Amino acid sequence: MNLIEIEEIKEKLNNLIxxxxxxxxxxxEKENINSQLLEEIYEIMEEYIEFLRMxxxxxxxxxxxxxxxxxxxxxxxxxxxxxxxxxxxNNINDNIMKKIRGSEIxxxxxxxxxxxxxxxxxxxxxxxxxIGIFKEYRLGKEGEKYSVNLYNIQAQKFIIxxxxxxxxxxxxxxxxxx
Numbered sequence: 001m002n003l004i005e006i007e008e009i010k011e012k013l014n015n016l017i018x019x020x021x022x023x024x025x026x027x028x029e030k031e032n033i034n035s036q037l038l039e040e041i042y043e044i045m046e047e048y049i050e051f052l053r054m055x056x057x058x059x060x061x062x063x064x065x066x067x068x069x070x071x072x073x074x075x076x077x078x079x080x081x082x083x084x085x086x087x088x089x090n091n092i093n094d095n096i097m098k099k100i101r102g103s104e105i106x107x108x109x110x111x112x113x114x115x116x117x118x119x120x121x122x123x124x125x126x127x128x129x130x131i132g133i134f135k136e137y138r139l140g141k142e143g144e145k146y147s148v149n150l151y152n153i154q155a156q157k158f159i160i161x162x163x164x165x166x167x168x169x170x171x172x173x174x175x176x177x178x
Protein backbone atom coordinates (compact mmCIF):
# COMPACT_ATOMS: atom_id res chain seq x y z
CA MET A 1 0.00 0.00 0.00
CA ASN A 2 1.47 3.35 -1.02
CA LEU A 3 0.95 6.76 0.53
CA ILE A 4 -1.62 7.84 -2.04
CA GLU A 5 -3.78 4.78 -1.31
CA ILE A 6 -3.44 5.42 2.43
CA GLU A 7 -4.45 9.09 1.95
CA GLU A 8 -7.53 7.93 0.00
CA ILE A 9 -8.48 5.46 2.75
CA LYS A 10 -7.99 8.19 5.34
CA GLU A 11 -10.29 10.43 3.32
CA LYS A 12 -12.96 7.70 3.16
CA LEU A 13 -12.71 7.19 6.92
CA ASN A 14 -13.10 10.90 7.48
CA ASN A 15 -16.22 10.89 5.29
CA LEU A 16 -17.61 7.91 7.24
CA ILE A 17 -17.08 9.80 10.49
CA UNK A 18 -19.04 12.75 9.09
CA UNK A 19 -21.87 10.48 7.87
CA UNK A 20 -22.15 8.72 11.21
CA UNK A 21 -22.16 12.00 13.12
CA UNK A 22 -24.81 13.52 10.84
CA UNK A 23 -27.13 10.49 10.84
CA UNK A 24 -29.68 11.12 13.59
CA UNK A 25 -31.52 7.84 12.99
CA UNK A 26 -28.78 5.78 14.63
CA UNK A 27 -29.15 4.89 18.29
CA UNK A 28 -27.04 7.27 20.38
CA GLU A 29 -24.88 4.55 21.95
CA LYS A 30 -24.08 2.98 18.58
CA GLU A 31 -23.33 6.37 17.07
CA ASN A 32 -20.93 7.22 19.88
CA ILE A 33 -19.18 3.85 19.63
CA ASN A 34 -18.96 3.97 15.82
CA SER A 35 -17.77 7.57 15.83
CA GLN A 36 -15.20 6.83 18.48
CA LEU A 37 -13.89 3.77 16.62
CA LEU A 38 -13.66 5.59 13.31
CA GLU A 39 -11.91 8.55 14.92
CA GLU A 40 -9.39 6.19 16.50
CA ILE A 41 -8.81 4.47 13.15
CA TYR A 42 -8.40 7.89 11.53
CA GLU A 43 -5.80 8.91 14.15
CA ILE A 44 -3.90 5.64 13.63
CA MET A 45 -3.87 6.27 9.86
CA GLU A 46 -2.56 9.81 10.47
CA GLU A 47 0.26 8.46 12.64
CA TYR A 48 1.10 5.78 10.08
CA ILE A 49 1.22 8.32 7.26
CA GLU A 50 3.52 10.53 9.32
CA PHE A 51 5.71 7.50 10.05
CA LEU A 52 5.90 6.69 6.32
CA ARG A 53 6.80 10.28 5.51
CA MET A 54 9.63 10.36 8.05
CA UNK A 55 11.06 7.03 6.91
CA UNK A 56 10.72 7.67 3.20
CA UNK A 57 14.08 8.58 1.65
CA UNK A 58 12.88 9.10 -1.91
CA UNK A 59 10.45 11.94 -2.60
CA UNK A 60 6.86 10.87 -3.08
CA UNK A 61 4.96 11.46 -6.30
CA UNK A 62 2.93 14.66 -6.44
CA UNK A 63 -0.48 14.26 -4.84
CA UNK A 64 -3.06 16.49 -3.14
CA UNK A 65 -5.94 14.84 -1.28
CA UNK A 66 -9.54 15.74 -2.15
CA UNK A 67 -9.85 17.52 1.18
CA UNK A 68 -6.77 19.66 0.50
CA UNK A 69 -7.84 20.35 -3.09
CA UNK A 70 -10.78 22.32 -1.74
CA UNK A 71 -8.33 24.69 -0.02
CA UNK A 72 -6.40 25.58 -3.19
CA UNK A 73 -6.69 29.30 -3.95
CA UNK A 74 -7.62 29.66 -7.59
CA UNK A 75 -6.43 32.76 -9.45
CA UNK A 76 -9.29 35.07 -10.37
CA UNK A 77 -7.36 36.29 -13.39
CA UNK A 78 -6.46 33.86 -16.18
CA UNK A 79 -2.91 32.53 -15.78
CA UNK A 80 -0.41 30.37 -17.63
CA UNK A 81 -0.03 26.69 -16.80
CA UNK A 82 3.39 27.31 -15.24
CA UNK A 83 1.93 29.90 -12.84
CA UNK A 84 -0.88 27.49 -12.02
CA UNK A 85 1.63 24.74 -11.26
CA UNK A 86 3.24 27.13 -8.73
CA UNK A 87 -0.15 27.50 -7.03
CA UNK A 88 -0.53 23.71 -6.86
CA UNK A 89 3.02 23.26 -5.55
CA ASN A 90 2.36 25.78 -2.77
CA ASN A 91 -0.11 23.24 -1.39
CA ILE A 92 2.38 20.40 -0.87
CA ASN A 93 5.36 19.71 1.36
CA ASP A 94 8.11 19.76 -1.25
CA ASN A 95 10.59 18.31 1.24
CA ILE A 96 8.89 14.94 0.89
CA MET A 97 6.98 15.28 -2.36
CA LYS A 98 7.93 16.01 -5.96
CA LYS A 99 6.53 19.18 -7.47
CA ILE A 100 4.26 19.02 -10.48
CA ARG A 101 5.49 20.77 -13.62
CA GLY A 102 3.38 22.74 -16.05
CA SER A 103 4.60 20.45 -18.82
CA GLU A 104 3.16 17.42 -16.97
CA ILE A 105 -0.24 19.11 -16.71
CA UNK A 106 -0.03 20.07 -20.39
CA UNK A 107 0.88 16.49 -21.31
CA UNK A 108 -2.19 15.17 -19.45
CA UNK A 109 -4.43 17.80 -21.10
CA UNK A 110 -3.07 16.69 -24.49
CA UNK A 111 -3.76 13.04 -23.68
CA UNK A 112 -7.38 13.98 -22.95
CA UNK A 113 -7.80 16.02 -26.14
CA UNK A 114 -7.93 19.53 -24.63
CA UNK A 115 -4.66 20.59 -26.29
CA UNK A 116 -2.80 19.40 -29.37
CA UNK A 117 0.55 19.93 -31.00
CA UNK A 118 4.17 18.90 -30.89
CA UNK A 119 7.07 20.79 -29.39
CA UNK A 120 6.53 24.42 -28.48
CA UNK A 121 3.16 26.14 -28.41
CA UNK A 122 0.17 23.90 -27.93
CA UNK A 123 -3.02 24.55 -29.85
CA UNK A 124 -6.30 24.60 -27.94
CA UNK A 125 -8.99 22.20 -29.16
CA UNK A 126 -12.75 22.83 -29.04
CA UNK A 127 -12.84 20.72 -25.88
CA UNK A 128 -10.10 22.89 -24.36
CA UNK A 129 -12.07 26.04 -25.09
CA UNK A 130 -15.13 24.49 -23.39
CA ILE A 131 -13.20 23.99 -20.13
CA GLY A 132 -11.81 27.54 -20.13
CA ILE A 133 -8.45 27.48 -21.91
CA PHE A 134 -7.85 30.34 -24.33
CA LYS A 135 -5.00 31.91 -26.30
CA GLU A 136 -3.74 35.44 -25.76
CA TYR A 137 -1.27 37.28 -27.97
CA ARG A 138 1.40 39.40 -26.31
CA LEU A 139 4.35 41.53 -27.30
CA GLY A 140 7.86 40.57 -26.24
CA LYS A 141 10.56 42.98 -25.04
CA GLU A 142 11.73 43.61 -28.57
CA GLY A 143 8.25 43.97 -30.05
CA GLU A 144 7.90 40.39 -31.28
CA LYS A 145 4.41 38.92 -31.09
CA TYR A 146 3.92 35.60 -29.29
CA SER A 147 1.00 33.61 -27.96
CA VAL A 148 0.37 32.13 -24.54
CA ASN A 149 -2.34 29.70 -23.43
CA LEU A 150 -4.20 30.98 -20.39
CA TYR A 151 -6.41 29.13 -17.93
CA ASN A 152 -9.43 30.89 -16.48
CA ILE A 153 -11.16 30.02 -13.19
CA GLN A 154 -13.19 27.25 -14.85
CA ALA A 155 -10.06 25.64 -16.37
CA GLN A 156 -8.20 25.84 -13.05
CA LYS A 157 -11.14 24.18 -11.26
CA PHE A 158 -11.25 21.50 -13.96
CA ILE A 159 -7.58 20.68 -13.41
CA ILE A 160 -8.02 20.59 -9.62
CA UNK A 161 -11.09 18.34 -9.96
CA UNK A 162 -9.05 15.93 -12.10
CA UNK A 163 -5.81 15.97 -10.09
CA UNK A 164 -6.26 12.38 -8.92
CA UNK A 165 -6.50 11.05 -12.46
CA UNK A 166 -3.71 13.36 -13.60
CA UNK A 167 -1.36 12.16 -10.83
CA UNK A 168 -1.94 8.53 -11.83
CA UNK A 169 -1.30 9.40 -15.48
CA UNK A 170 1.98 11.15 -14.63
CA UNK A 171 3.08 8.31 -12.35
CA UNK A 172 2.25 5.62 -14.95
CA UNK A 173 4.01 7.57 -17.69
CA UNK A 174 7.16 7.79 -15.56
CA UNK A 175 7.02 4.05 -14.82
CA UNK A 176 6.73 3.27 -18.56
CA UNK A 177 9.68 5.51 -19.42
CA UNK A 178 12.03 3.77 -16.94
